[in-house]
Amino acid sequence: MRQSQLxxxxxKEAPADETAKNAQLLMRAGFIAKEMAGVYSYLPLGLRVVENIKKVVREEMNAINGQELIMTSLQRKELWESTGRWDDEVVDVWFKSxxxxxxxxxxxxxxxxxxxxxxxxxxxxYKDMPISVYQFQTKLRNETRAKSGVMRGREFIMKDMYSFCADEETHLAYYESTKPAYMRxxxxxxxxxxxYVTFAAGGAFTKFSHEFQTVCEAGEDITYINKEKGIAINEEVxxxxxxxxxGITQDELTATKTAEVGNIFNFGQQKAKDLGLTFKDQNGxxxxxxxxSYGIGITRxxxxxxxxxxxxxxxVWPESVAPFKVHLVGLNSDDVEVKDFTDGIYVSLKEKGxxxxxxxxxxxxxxxxxxxDLIGIPYRVVVSRKTKEEGKFEVVTRATGEVRHLTEEELYADFDSDENT
Ligand SMILES: Nc1ncnc2c1ncn2[C@@H]1O[C@H](COP(=O)(O)OP(=O)(O)O)[C@@H](O)[C@H]1O
Ligand SMILES: [Mg+2]
Known part of the structure; x- marks a missing residue:
């Protein structure tokens, strides 16, 4: 992609009404545009990141037999009334029309x-199960507080997966299998x-639900963590x-600011009972x-x-989700020969995938x-008149600041897409 056409x-400055660091940087770098508090559009760079995150999630959900579908945004009142969740007193984030x-x-x-x-x-x-289906969907929630940028939106992308099993053993095994899949x-x-896989509120069949809490200063949750024992507990429980x-005492745990990136729920048979979703077992x-049900906050x-x-x-984007792998920065582009040389490098890199x-x-x-630096692509390759004359490319790793000088051949070998993915 040519940046002149992107x-x-x-x-230089973030809008004054945006206080969250994540949204400030994403807006300054042109990844997102703000429509209103908690509502953001994703521009080409931001969308590439979203799609890369979705790709990782999709691969891991497919690996545990999830099948992708997409459901509707518009919801029937009568259906939600049947489970008691239409009531604004019960669910306080509904948008209704x-x-x-x-x-x-x-x-x-x-x-x-x-x-x-x-x-x-x-x-x-029972022969129709197990089934696991998931979607990436824009959820709409009438959040009262929307000050955390894309971490708490009124409109945000979630991956939500739902599993349906015929017996407790299969169900529990499936529930457990989502934990390592999420961690991957x-x-x-x-x-x-x-x-951390974190004990949290909202359990239905089981006492706890499990949240996936990531240590993050800008997070809205407090999690009590013991890293050695691998135990994490949301302060709410x-x-x-x-x-x-x-089997742990409070002084073994450290209170840490975290962000909830995922949440999984084991409903047992209760949810299906509420919904009247039944099947004929082996005895008829x-x-x-x-x-x-299993959620991941994609845009969070x-x-x-x-x-x-x-x-x-x-x-500073991790390679797995960065909008591009290489940022090719052309200098001295007023010199036609240098410009042509740099164009050639661009074409060659693209041809190599x-x-x-x-x-x-x-x-x-x-x-x-x-x-x-602002956009944060993992590797910057600088091409200038000097590069053309000396045949050495400056390669800077964004995360570490490490600088290397590579020949053209070494450059291609370094970014060989097969080796690096
Ligand atoms: N308002 C929001 N903005 C962005 N992501 C959200 C928001 N609410 C929830 N998420 C993400 O979706 C995941 C599943 O949501 P869920 O557990 O149903 O929400 P909550 O924890 O608010 O009840 C959460 O773990 C979180 O990563
Ligand atoms: Mg949750």
Whole structure:
């Protein structure tokens, strides 16, 4: 991609009404645009990050037999009434509206009810299960507080997966299998070491739900962590009983600011009972389905990655989700020969399958470097008159600042896409 043609613009200053670091940097670098508090559009650079995160999540969900689908945003009032979750006293984040044809609708903030309802048409017998389906969808939530940038949106992308099993054993095994699958996602995003499977509130069948909490100063949660023992407890469920159940004392735990990047729920048979989702078991008896639901905050992860990895110069993307792998910065572009030489390098890198953003703009070196630091692409390759004369390319690793000088051949070998993915 040629930067001169890229739809975006970098800015020196963030808008005054944006207080969250993640949104400030993402807006300054031209990844997102703000529509209103908690509502952001994703521009080409930001969308590439979102799509890369989705790709990682998709691969890991497919690996545990998840199948992708997409459900609707508009929700039927009667359906949610049947489980008692239409009431604003029960669910305080509903956006609701009226149909011109008459009747009220809600905007999907989660999808347990509609997926359970839909499954009534597809699950008749125990032979129809297990099933696990997931979607990436824009959820709408009327959040009262929207001050954390993309980490808490009124409109945000979630991956939500739902499992349906015919017996407790299969159900529990599936629920357990999502924990390592989720951890693989977070490892691939570079936050594995800082993310904890956390005992949290909201359990239905089981006492706890499990959250995936990532150590992050900008997070809204407090998690009590013991790294050695691998135990993490959300402060909302930290009490004598919980400590006793988990066999740990409070002084072994460190209170840490964290962001909830995922949350999984084991409903047992209760949710299906509420929904009337039953199947015929091996004895021909009608019993409720075993259900679980599994969320990951895709756009919240964008914010967490910015918050955790950014430095004073700008964002620093992990390779797995970076919008491009290489930022090719062309200098001395007023010299036609240098410009042609740099164009040639760009074409060669692209031909080798390397994802390159090529700064071919007519701008000063200082401005190009500042923008490059802000955008945070993992490797910067500088091409100038000197490069052309000496045959050495300056390669800077954004995360560490390490500088290497490579020949053209070494450069291609270094970014060989097969080796690096
Ligand atoms: N307002 C929001 N903005 C961005 N991401 C969110 C928001 N609310 C929830 N998420 C993400 O979606 C995941 C699943 O949501 P869920 O657990 O249903 O929400 P909550 O914890 O607010 O009840 C959360 O773990 C979080 O990563
Ligand atoms: Mg949650």
């Amino acid at each position: 739809f975006t613009k970098t800015r 009226n149909l011109k044809a008459g009747g009220e609708v809600g905007f999907g903030w989660s999808h347990e009810e509609p997926i359970g309802e839909m499954m009534k048409n597809y699950i008749d017998s 996602v977070f490892e691939r995003l570079g936050i594995g070491d800082d993310t 930290l009490n004598d009983e919980t400590l006793k159940t988990l 008896e009608s019993v409720p389905v075993w259900m679980g 992860l964008v914010g967490v990655l910015v918050e955790k990895f950014a430095d004073e110069k700008g964002m 390397v994802e390159v953003l090529y700064d071919d703009r007519d701008a000063r070196a200082g401005e190009k470097f500042a923008d490059s």
